[in-house]
Amino acid sequence: MGRPNPAITGTAIEGELGPGPHGPGAVPSNSARRSRRSRYAGRIFWWLIFLIGFLYFFLPLYGTLDFSLKSKPFGSAYTAILSDSGFVSSLGYSFVAGILTIIISILIIVPTAFWVRLKYPQLRPFIEFITLLPFVIPPVILVYGLLNTYNGKSLLPLGDSDTGLNVLLVAAYVVLSFPYMYRAVDTGLRAIDIQSLTEASQSLGAGWGRILWQVILPNLRTSLLSGAFLSLAIVVGEFTIATFMSRPAFAPYLNIVGDSKPYEQAALALVSFGITWLAMILIAVIGRNSRSQIKVTLG
C-alpha cells in the first residue's frame, strides 16, 4: 500500500539527478517540486484508502465488542458462553466438519484439476463452471435437494439417521468449498510446469499416485492453504444447511443463543471469530512446519 508509485518516483529521480538547467547545487527545478507534491498526494490517498478499509472491517467488530461488554456484571456474557457446553460442542462439531470438508475437497479437486490441466485443457472452462455452481444454487435449494434425494424411501436413506445426516452435511460443505478450492488449486497448478514435472517423474519411473503425492501436492502448498482457510471459514459460519439438516453446528447454536441472550450472542460471535483466526494460523503453521521438516530430514 505504501509502495511508491514507480511513475512518480521516476519523475522525482529525473528532477533531482538529471542534468538540470541550473547545474549542480541549483534549487530544485519546478518539475521536481511538482512531482514531490504529487508524491505526497499519492501517499495520502493510499493511507485514506487503507483507513477506510480498516474502518469497514473493524468498526462492526468494535461495535460487537462494545455491545458484548455492556452485560452486567462486566464480562458476564463471556463467562456465560464459556461455561455453556453447547458452545464448545457446536464449535467443535463445526471444526470437525470443516477439517473433513477440507480433506475431502483436496482429495477430489487436486487430481481433477491436475488431470484437466494435463490432458484436457479444453475442458477447463466447463469444470470451472461446475465448481462455481454453489454460487448460483442457493443453499436452501441444495439442502432440500439433498434431503429429498436421500430420504427414507431412497436407495441410500442417509436422511434418516444422524450419521447419515452428518455425511450429507459434509458432502454439502465439500460442494460449497469447490469454488474456492478449485480456483486456488488451479492457480497453483498454473504456477508450476506440470507437464514437464509429470513427464520427468514418469521417465524416472513414477506412477500417477507418486506424481500426485510427491511432486504435485507439495508444490501446491500455498494454494491448498488458502483454499483450506476459505473452506474452514465458510463451514464454521454456515447456517442454512446445518439448520435444515438440524445438525448441532455452530451457526445454528449462535442463532438460538441470540434469540434469548443478545449479549452472549455478540460475545459468541467475537470468540468464534477469534478461534477461526487461530485455526487458520494453526493451519498456516502446520503447513510451514511440514515444509521445514522436509528440509530438516533431508538436509
Add this chain to the structure above:
Amino acid sequence: MAFLELTGVQKRFGEFAAVHNFDLAADAGEFVSFLGPSGCGKTTTLRMIAGFERPTAGKIVVNGADITDKAPNQRNVGMVFQSYALFPNMTVADNVGFGLKIRKRSKDQIKKRVGELLELIHLPDKASRYPWQLSGGQQQRVALARALAIEPQVLLLDEPLSALDAKIRVSLRNEIRAIQRQLGITTVYVTHDQEEALSLSDRIVVMSEGRVEQIGTPFEIYNFPSTGFVARFVGTLNVLSAKVIDPGAGTLEVAGQPIRAAKPISGGHAGGMITVALRPEIIQLGSRADLNNLSGIVDDVTFLGSIVRVRIKFTDGSGVISFDTFNNPHLAVPDRGTAITVSFPTEACLVLDQAEAAAAAAPEDLDAA
C-alpha cells in the same frame, strides 16, 4: 544389431502428420542428434521414444525389446528437458535420488550414487540446495544427473541448452559430451542449432517437415549434403542461379561467366536456369586456371572473429557471392569497391533441384549465420 531402432515410426495429430516414416538404427553408446527447424517433428519423435506420445504407426525397439506400447514409467529412459523440470520442492540430492527411491534402493545406496553423480556434474557441494538456489546451468546439470541416476538404457535430451547463455551453452555441451563418452550411454539429442549438432554428434539426423532428410556423420552432413534442404540448413551457403550451357559436360554460366560442375547436370536442359549452391569457406581469393573463377566487386566485409567474410557483387547485378578467409593481423582485406576474382573447385558446385532451390533461396542466405 542396433541398440535403438525406430522403424517406420509415424505420428499424426488428427489430420496433421507431425512425423512421417521415421527410420533410425543407433548403435549402443552412439550420440545421435535430431537437427531441423522449428516444428519439424524433433520433439515429437523424441517423445515417442520416451513414451509420452504413442506412434500412430511403426515400432520402437531398445536393446532387442519392443517398447512401442510400454508406459513411459516402464521404459528406463532418461529425459532432460529444455525447462530443466527439477522438482521445486526437493533438494538437489532428492531430485537426483528420486528415481532410485522409486526403484526401492536402500538409503545408503541412494546416498552413495547421488554423491557419485554430483561429483560427475561437478556440483558435490550443492546436495542440500533447492533448485531455485542454483543458476540455470547448474540446474540443467542436476537434471542431467537425475536422468543418469537410474542408469537409463537411452538418454534423451530436448534442446537442453537453449535456455542458457552462449558461454555456458558451449561449456555445458562439452561437459555433456564428455559424460556421455565416459558412461557410454546411447543418447538422442534434439537441437535446432547446427553448431551444437555438428560438434556433439556421432551421427546427425537432419529433419524437415516431419521427414528424415539425411542421416550421417557431421562430416558427411556438412560436406556431402544429400538434399538442398540439408545443404542450406547445415552451414552457410551461397545460392546462385546459373544458366545451363551443356548439361552433359556440366558447363554453366553464372553472371555471364562460365563455370563447370563436376558431374553432368541431370535436372536441366541447355539454356534453362538451375540453382547452384557453394559453401563460402571453399571459395578462395584469386584466380586459378585449374578451378572455376568468378569476378565481381567487393560489396561488404564482415569480421566474424576467427574468420572474415567478404561479399562480392557481380557487375551485371545478377547477385552476390560470399567467401570466407581466416583472420590474421597481416590479412590484406580487400577494400569495398575493388574488383576481385575468386576461385573454387568444380566439385564444390552443389546443383540443387528446383523444389530444393526454392526452399534454399527463401530464407536468409548468408549473413544471419
